[in-house]
Amino acid sequence: MPGFDSIIDQERPIRILTSLLVNGTIPHALLFTGIEGVGKKTAAVALAMACNCTGREAGADGAGAPPPGVVGPCGECAACRKIAAGAHPDILRVSPAGAMIKIDQIRELCQVLTMKPYEARVRVVIIADAHTLNPAAGNALLKMLEEPPARTALILTAPQTGDLLPTIVSRCQHIRFKPIARHHLAAILTRAYGVDPPEASLTAALAGGSLTRALAMRRSQWLQQRSWLMAQLAALPRQSTTALLALAEKLSQAREDLPDALDLIASWIRDLAVARHAPESLIHQDLREVLVELSQATRLEDLTSAMRALQDARQRIQANANPRLTLEALFVKMATHLDQTRNLLPGHPRLI
Numbered sequence: 001m002p003g004f005d006s007i008i009d010q011e012r013p014i015r016i017l018t019s020l021l022v023n024g025t026i027p028h029a030l031l032f033t034g035i036e037g038v039g040k041k042t043a044a045v046a047l048a049m050a051c052n053c054t055g056r057e058a059g060a061d062g063a064g065a066p067p068p069g070v071v072g073p074c075g076e077c078a079a080c081r082k083i084a085a086g087a088h089p090d091i092l093r094v095s096p097a098g099a100m101i102k103i104d105q106i107r108e109l110c111q112v113l114t115m116k117p118y119e120a121r122v123r124v125v126i127i128a129d130a131h132t133l134n135p136a137a138g139n140a141l142l143k144m145l146e147e148p149p150a151r152t153a154l155i156l157t158a159p160q161t162g163d164l165l166p167t168i169v170s171r172c173q174h175i176r177f178k179p180i181a182r183h184h185l186a187a188i189l190t191r192a193y194g195v196d197p198p199e200a201s202l203t204a205a206l207a208g209g210s211l212t213r214a215l216a217m218r219r220s221q222w223l224q225q226r227s228w229l230m231a232q233l234a235a236l237p238r239q240s241t242t243a244l245l246a247l248a249e250k251l252s253q254a255r256e257d258l259p260d261a262l263d264l265i266a267s268w269i270r271d272l273a274v275a276r277h278a279p280e281s282l283i284h285q286d287l288r289e290v291l292v293e294l295s296q297a298t299r300l301e302d303l304t305s306a307m308r309a310l311q312d313a314r315q316r317i318q319a320n321a322n323p324r325l326t327l328e329a330l331f332v333k334m335a336t337h338l339d340q341t342r343n344l345l346p347g348h349p350r351l352i
């Protein structure tokens with residue numbers, strides 16, 4: 001049952017929400033920011049449940065009162081169950097239709113909010129991915145925030161405040177969710193999802209603090225793909241141009257996986273930079289020997305250039321440049337940067 005206890009490693013947000021509940025000061029509008037998969041939506045649903053839970057109310061004689069400090073939802077009363085199942089008439093969810101939240105969705109919402117809630121003590125509207133509000137929808141939402149409907153709390157979620165109209169941000173109480181710490185994420189993967197500890201640790205390191213992302217990696221057999229891509233990267237400076245072009249073509253064909261592949265390449269370059277001096281903090285611990293060896297022949301400024309080329313490629317792809325051509329240019333550059341360093345070392349054999 002999704003309650004506050006199912007949210008990992010977010011003590012501060014939970015403490016703030018708990019104190020709002022204890023004091024009965026739930027604001028008209030809240031903004032939860034943080035990367036995807038850190039518990040924002042779960043916290044929004046848990047808050048909706050806690051605001052409407054009937055299972056923890058004191059009876060006339062005080063019997064059944066929650067223990068001091070417990071304000072989370074019971075998870076068992078009718079209201080909690082309906083909300084958890086997404087079947088409560090007063091808990092409304094708005095999310096992007098396609099790439100954006102459109103004006104019609106907000107207009108429809110405004111219409112519903114002119115009426116009284118059916119049964120909720122506090123009606124809760126969860127606007128997920130509020131950064132995708134198109135300008136017209138954002139302005140319509142702003143009007144609503146200026147005259148908030150009674151007994152209603154709006155919860156917006158977004159990666160960061162900079163993605164929203166400042167006028168919207170200023171009308172919301174802002175609560176920041178941080179990325180989940182690597183060891184917490186690894187522990188939850190092992191405890192709740194039965195992942196072997198070494199694999200859990202690697203997945204957690206690569207997931208960048210997002211549980212959603214870690215689980216997506218598990219589903220897509222991503223670790224197997226990682227092994228393949230890591231081998232390709234290790235061999236990059238020795239590859240022929242034809243092989244580099246073939247690698248670019250192969251990666252560009254799996255368009256949906258491309259952001260993950262680029263992140264993986266970034267983690268590889270990052271690991272090469274730390275391997276020599278701090279091998280204990282490598283992301284790819286299982287490739288420690290290879291990375292330490294390669295890092296001996298690598299200059300930091302060349303890694304910086306490779307990282308810059310990668311960031312440049314990422315931006316181009318986000319701006320809809322041709323992925324295959326962009327990757328081709330990237331791999332040729334990376335191979336050159338990493339290969340130059342090899343040439344600087346006397347006695348290091350040229351392999352091509």
Ligand SMILES: [Zn+2]
Pocket residue numbers: 052053054055056073074075076077078079080081
């Ligand atoms: Zn309840």
